[in-house]
Amino acid sequence: MTQAPILKARGLVKRYGRVTALDNADFDLYPGEILAVIGDNGAGKSSLIKAISGAVQVDDGKIELEGKPINFSSPLEARDAGIETVYQTLALSPALSITDNMFVGREIRKPGVLGSVFKMLDHKAMEKFARDRLSELGLMTIQSINQAVETLSGGQRQGVAVARAAAFGSKVIILDEPTAALGVKESRKVLELIQDVRSRGIPIVLISHNMPHVFEVADRIHVHRLGKRLCVIDPKENSMSDAVAYMTGAKTPPEAAVAA
Numbered sequence: 001m002t003q004a005p006i007l008k009a010r011g012l013v014k015r016y017g018r019v020t021a022l023d024n025a026d027f028d029l030y031p032g033e034i035l036a037v038i039g040d041n042g043a044g045k046s047s048l049i050k051a052i053s054g055a056v057q058v059d060d061g062k063i064e065l066e067g068k069p070i071n072f073s074s075p076l077e078a079r080d081a082g083i084e085t086v087y088q089t090l091a092l093s094p095a096l097s098i099t100d101n102m103f104v105g106r107e108i109r110k111p112g113v114l115g116s117v118f119k120m121l122d123h124k125a126m127e128k129f130a131r132d133r134l135s136e137l138g139l140m141t142i143q144s145i146n147q148a149v150e151t152l153s154g155g156q157r158q159g160v161a162v163a164r165a166a167a168f169g170s171k172v173i174i175l176d177e178p179t180a181a182l183g184v185k186e187s188r189k190v191l192e193l194i195q196d197v198r199s200r201g202i203p204i205v206l207i208s209h210n211m212p213h214v215f216e217v218a219d220r221i222h223v224h225r226l227g228k229r230l231c232v233i234d235p236k237e238n239s240m241s242d243a244v245a246y247m248t249g250a251k252t253p254p255e256a257a258v259a260a
């Protein structure tokens, strides 16, 4: 890769008491790619993502976004810097509408004094924005933008969460097991959505245990093992059984993949 990584981490260490969740972990995400992160249970994938997205603070190591050191003390700070994370347990509020969910914490105020002094919200503008973003991403099977999120299917909810992440000028979107709770059809939609977001130039980190999904959409696969990056493999040159063998330690990856 000749380009510089948009997001880079070196030597991350995270300990929980006597457990070392991250043990000198490295990470690189390049512009415009879908990078899958795979690893056995307990390998440290979530800890890696939490470190990058400000949800946990590391004990050691460096993280850079666009070449500048970052040190987020909360997920909100990471979001403000352009790193959006969509967790498996979606951070959507079920009783709120799609529009309200998209705008939590960044509502559009009415122009002029109505907005600046009286803090009145511009519902029309927010609805239009939500509708435009969802239809751009082909998510307009949703009937009404004012529908409560609890009335949506799992795939549609995931769609709203991804649309929200894509809508607010994110530099990086991290998706934690986005298809884990979904059926075949819904998973398909979400995979299409992920590819669509990439085609808009937003790089994606996809944490998944689902090998067929990973192999279908990933440009590169980061294999995490025992708290660190073991290797990075090309899904076009490696089989799913290779990936699983590296992940579980049954097979040693080639040197070129380890240096990647």
Ligand SMILES: Nc1ncnc2c1ncn2[C@@H]1O[C@H](COP(=O)(O)OP(=O)(O)OP(=O)(O)O)[C@@H](O)[C@H]1O
Pocket: 016, 019, 020, 021, 039, 040, 041, 042, 043, 044, 045, 046, 047, 048
């Ligand atoms: N808050 C915590 N307190 C104590 N130990 C933790 C905590 N979070 C993670 N760990 C431990 O750190 C290690 C790595 O966990 P992590 O959740 O990062 O792995 P993972 O690869 O995401 O696993 P999975 O695929 O099962 O979700 C595990 O041994 C786990 O028990």
